[in-house]
Amino acid sequence: xxxxxxxxxxxxxxxxxxxxxxxxxxxxxxxxxxxxxxxxxxxxxxxxxxxxxxxxxxxxxxxxxxxxxxxxxxxxxxxxxxxxxxxxxxxxxxxxxxxxxxxxxxxxxxxxxxxxxxxxxxxxxxxxx
Amino acid sequence: xxxxxxxxxxxxxxxxxxxxxxxxxxxxxxxxxxxxxxxxxxxxxxxxxxxxxxxxxxxxxxxxxxxxxxxxxxxxxxxxxxxxxxxxxxxxxxxxxxxxxxxxxxxxxxxxxxxxxxxxxxxxxxxxx
DNA sequence: CTTTCTCGTAACATATAAAGTTGCATGAAA
DNA sequence: TTTCATGCAACTTTATATGTTACGAGAAAG
Numbered sequence: 001x002x003x004x005x006x007x008x009x010x011x012x013x014x015x016x017x018x019x020x021x022x023x024x025x026x027x028x029x030x031x032x033x034x035x036x037x038x039x040x041x042x043x044x045x046x047x048x049x050x051x052x053x054x055x056x057x058x059x060x061x062x063x064x065x066x067x068x069x070x071x072x073x074x075x076x077x078x079x080x081x082x083x084x085x086x087x088x089x090x091x092x093x094x095x096x097x098x099x100x101x102x103x104x105x106x107x108x109x110x111x112x113x114x115x116x117x118x119x120x121x122x123x124x125x126x127x128x129x
Numbered sequence: 130x131x132x133x134x135x136x137x138x139x140x141x142x143x144x145x146x147x148x149x150x151x152x153x154x155x156x157x158x159x160x161x162x163x164x165x166x167x168x169x170x171x172x173x174x175x176x177x178x179x180x181x182x183x184x185x186x187x188x189x190x191x192x193x194x195x196x197x198x199x200x201x202x203x204x205x206x207x208x209x210x211x212x213x214x215x216x217x218x219x220x221x222x223x224x225x226x227x228x229x230x231x232x233x234x235x236x237x238x239x240x241x242x243x244x245x246x247x248x249x250x251x252x253x254x255x256x257x258x
Numbered sequence: 259c260t261t262t263c264t265c266g267t268a269a270c271a272t273a274t275a276a277a278g279t280t281g282c283a284t285g286a287a288a
Numbered sequence: 289t290t291t292c293a294t295g296c297a298a299c300t301t302t303a304t305a306t307g308t309t310a311c312g313a314g315a316a317a318g
Contacts, residue, residue, distance in 0.1 A: 002293065013278050018294065035286025038293040051213075065194040066225075076248065080240040084180075088228035092221035096195075099217035111209040119205065131264065142307050147265065164315025167264045 002039040027057040047106035055100050063093050131168040156186035176235035184229050192222050
């Protein structure tokens with residue numbers, strides 16, 4: 001698919017797509033081809049790519065919207081709060097990232113196709129039990 | 130302390146302080162008094178207030194900066210991702226909030242005083258072993 | 259009873275970061 | 289050589305959090 005097509009599917013802009021895909025490309029998850037007939041293709045087996053790989057490719061953005069503004073703040077209150085919560089934050093993050101590692105794109109694709117079938121059935125017989 | 134004093138300590142504005150403290154006041158954690166000699170006082174024993182109480186008083190802001198934009202999106206891909214990760218997000222959030230419930234303001238105050246003492250010693254003998 | 263000090267709150271302004279856009283160079287196929 | 293695509297830098301827009309101003313109301317001091 002081209003960035004143009006992807007951007008329409010996701011209701012955004014081709015350049016935004018390229019910015020995001022650049023990270024995936026650098027990790028060898030997708031490939032891009034220029035020129036006529038070009039666009040994006042997946043370059044690995046879906047079962048070999050986990051959401052953790054995607055997370056890494058996207059630059060490991062902040063997981064939490066809370067806490068830990070600074071690792072070693074001057075403020076002693078901040079230090080005390082950090083000391084009390086750092087372990088919990090680390091554990092929570094580890095839990096999430098571990099789970100990201102367990103989910104492959106193949107898993108998501110399979111679930112998607114399941115939902116797709118369900119969706120078609122529902123649309124055909126909207127009042128079925 | 131007055132909002133004015135607090136705002137200077139935290140390098141911000143009195144109105145910002147009042148906005149935040151309003152939540153704590155509505156939960157009965159702090160009290161405010163108007164007029165001459167007024168300001169903010171803590172209305173409960175520090176050991177009876179947990180960070181979870183504070184979190185609740187502040188309106189339970191989003192814990193994660195990631196995932197779950199919509200609980201039940203139309204997009205089937207989004208649905209598949211949510212299905213794969215919702216449990217992990219819930220567990221991670223539960224872990225954090227449980228920890229918030231275990232930390233009281235008294236704990237933080239005790240740790241703060243410890244750090245305060247250490248800090249004074251260090252300043253007096255900056256080259257001590 | 260007037261002045262001073264404080265919070266309460268609404269309205270407005272600013273700053274920051276995310277998202278979107280434009281423009282143009284580069285590469286590839288028709 | 290025209291068309292179509294990505295790559296990338298620069299710029300603009302938007303959304304949100306933060307900060308500010310203004311003023312009303314309550315409470316103590318003089």
